[in-house]
Amino acid sequence: MSSHQPDPNINVNLTIDGIPVTVPEGTRILEAAKKVNINIPVLCEHPELCKRALCRICVVEFDGRPKLITACGNDVWEGVNIVTKNERLFYVRKTIIEMILANHPQNCLSCVRSKSCELQILASQFGITTSSFTNEPDEIQPVVESETLVRDMSKCVKCNRCVEVCQETQKIGAINTSRRGHEYEICTAFNQPLEDVKCVFCGGCASVCPVGAIYGHDQTKEVWKALGDSGIKTAAQVSDEIIPYLESELRFVSTGKLLSTGKSPSNGQPLSVGQLVAAIKLLGFDKVYNAAVTVNVVNAEIIDEVQTRKKSGAKLPVISGYAEGVTRFINNFYPDLKENLTSAKNLRQQFAALIKADGAITTVSFVSGIAQKYTASHAKTDFALTAAELARMIKTAGIVIEALPEEPFDVFDCEASKQSGKQPVGTFKKETVHGYAQSREVMESIQKGECDAQWVEILDFIRKFDN
Numbered sequence: 001m002s003s004h005q006p007d008p009n010i011n012v013n014l015t016i017d018g019i020p021v022t023v024p025e026g027t028r029i030l031e032a033a034k035k036v037n038i039n040i041p042v043l044c045e046h047p048e049l050c051k052r053a054l055c056r057i058c059v060v061e062f063d064g065r066p067k068l069i070t071a072c073g074n075d076v077w078e079g080v081n082i083v084t085k086n087e088r089l090f091y092v093r094k095t096i097i098e099m100i101l102a103n104h105p106q107n108c109l110s111c112v113r114s115k116s117c118e119l120q121i122l123a124s125q126f127g128i129t130t131s132s133f134t135n136e137p138d139e140i141q142p143v144v145e146s147e148t149l150v151r152d153m154s155k156c157v158k159c160n161r162c163v164e165v166c167q168e169t170q171k172i173g174a175i176n177t178s179r180r181g182h183e184y185e186i187c188t189a190f191n192q193p194l195e196d197v198k199c200v201f202c203g204g205c206a207s208v209c210p211v212g213a214i215y216g217h218d219q220t221k222e223v224w225k226a227l228g229d230s231g232i233k234t235a236a237q238v239s240d241e242i243i244p245y246l247e248s249e250l251r252f253v254s255t256g257k258l259l260s261t262g263k264s265p266s267n268g269q270p271l272s273v274g275q276l277v278a279a280i281k282l283l284g285f286d287k288v289y290n291a292a293v294t295v296n297v298v299n300a301e302i303i304d305e306v307q308t309r310k311k312s313g314a315k316l317p318v319i320s321g322y323a324e325g326v327t328r329f330i331n332n333f334y335p336d337l338k339e340n341l342t343s344a345k346n347l348r349q350q351f352a353a354l355i356k357a358d359g360a361i362t363t364v365s366f367v368s369g370i371a372q373k374y375t376a377s378h379a380k381t382d383f384a385l386t387a388a389e390l391a392r393m394i395k396t397a398g399i400v401i402e403a404l405p406e407e408p409f410d411v412f413d414c415e416a417s418k419q420s421g422k423q424p425v426g427t428f429k430k431e432t433v434h435g436y437a438q439s440r441e442v443m444e445s446i447q448k449g450e451c452d453a454q455w456v457e458i459l460d461f462i463r464k465f466d467n
C-alpha cells in the first residue's frame with residue numbers, strides 16, 4: 001500500500017472527457033470533473049462526509065483500460081485520461097440503479113422523499129420506468145421513533161451516510177452496521193428502538209439519508225386536524241431564522257429541483273418576517289408569536305440561574321440546549337453532569353407557559369431542524385414542525401407567500417416576556433458549542449475542572465447538515 005501523502009501544493013495535469021484540467025494533488029476524480037462542469041452521478045457520496053465508494057454508480061474509465069474505478073473513491077494522478085460518459089458506462093450505471101430498485105419498495109407516490117429522493121432522481125435521469133429485475137423489496141415495516149424520526153429500512157440503499165454521521169460527526173454511535181453481503185444492514189444494538197439506545201434525536205442521520213429510509217416524523221396531519229377544529233385555539237411561534245430554510249424548501253417544492261439550503265433566493269426579494277406571519281395566520285392559526293421572545297425568556301431564566309448558583313456555590317457551568325436531546329445526551333453519556341443541566345424550561349415548554357393566558361390548546365413551534373421535534377413528554381398538543389413541513393403546508397393551502405402583505409406578530413400578554421428583554425447579559429462567560437462531537441470535548445473539560453465558562457449552551461446539530 002502506498003504511504004504517499006498528497007501535497008496540495010503540487011499540481012496534477014490530466015484530461016476528463018478530453019478536456020485538460022489542472023488540480024492540486026489529492027483531488028478526487030469527482031471534484032476534478034466538476035471543475036470542468038461535468039457532474040458524475042453519485043448515490044452514496046456526500047460532500048461533507050468521508051470517501052465510502054459503496055454504490056459504484058460513479059464509475060469511470062481511465063487510460064482506455066477495461067477496469068472501472070469510482071470517481072468518488074479515487075484521487076486523480078498525473079497524465080491520466082478519464083472518461084466519464086459513453087454507452088458502456090451508461091449501461092453499467094443503469095444496471096446498478098435497476099438492481100437497487102429491484103430491492104426497493106416502488107411506492108414513490110406515497111414516499112415522504114418523493115421528488116427529493118436521490119435514487120428517484122437518478123432513475124429518472126437514466127430513463128428507468130421499469131426494472132429488468134423482479135421487484136423483491138425486504139418486508140420491513142416503518143418504525144416511528146419517538147415523535148422525531150421514522151425509520152423505514154425497506155428503503156435503505158446501504159450508503160452508510162447515516163452511520164458515519166452518527167458515529168463520526170456526532171460521536172453518538174446509536175446506529176451501526178451488521179452482517180455482511182446481502183444481509184448487510186443498518187441497525188441499532190439488538191435492533192432496539194432508538195429511544196432505548198443512546199440516540200439523542202439530533203436528526204443527523206435523516207439529514208443525510210438520500211432516500212426515504214430515515215426521515216423526520218411528519219406531524220402536519222395532527223396540526224391540520226387542530227387547525228380545522230374551531231373548538232381548538234391554536235398558537236404558533238416562529239422566528240426569522242427559519243426564513244432561508246423556508247425559501248429553499250418553497251423553491252424546491254415549486255421547481256422539483258434540489259437546491260442548497262440556507263441561502264436567500266437569487267431571483268427576487270427575500271421573504272420578510274411579516275409575510276411569514278401572514279402565511280401562518282392564513283393556514284388558520286389564531287395567534288402567531290415571535291420565538292425570539294421565548295428565547296429571551298429562557299435565556300433570562302438561565303442568567304438568573306447562573307447568578308444564583310454562583311452565590312450559593314452550586315455546580316457550574318449551567319448546561320442548556322434548545323432541544324431536549326441535550327438532556328438525553330447528558331443522561332446517556334455524562335450522568336455525573338446531570339446537576340449542571342439547567343432547570344429552566346426548554347423553548348417549547350416555555351412557549352406553552354407564556355401563551356397559557358390566551359387559552360391556546362395546541363402549540364406549534366416552527367423550527368429549523370429535526371432535533372427540536374424531540375420531546376420526552378409526548379404531549380399530544382405540542383408540536384414542532386420543520387421548514388420543510390411548513391413549506392408543504394403553505395403549498396397545500398395554495399398560499400402565494402411572496403405576494404402577501406405583511407402582518408405583525410401577536411404580543412405575549414405576560415410579565416415574563418416584558419421583563420426578558422431588560423435582563424442584563426451578565427458578567428460571566430458563555431460558551432456555545434455546535435454538535436455533539438464538540439460537546440463531548442467541552443463536557444470532558446468540565447469533568448476535569450478545566451472549563452472556565454459559567455454557561456455552556458449546546459446547539460444540537462451542525463449547520464452544514466441542516467435540512
Ligand code: SF4
Nearest residue numbers: 166199200202203205
Ligand atoms: S438521531 Fe442523531 S443520535 Fe440518533 S441515530 Fe440519528 S444521528 Fe444518531
Ligand code: SF4
Nearest residue numbers: 156157159160162209
Ligand atoms: S438509512 Fe439512509 S443514510 Fe442510512 S444507509 Fe440507509 S439509505 Fe443510507
Ligand code: FES
Nearest residue numbers: 043053055056072
Ligand atoms: S457515489 Fe461513488 S461509489 Fe457511490
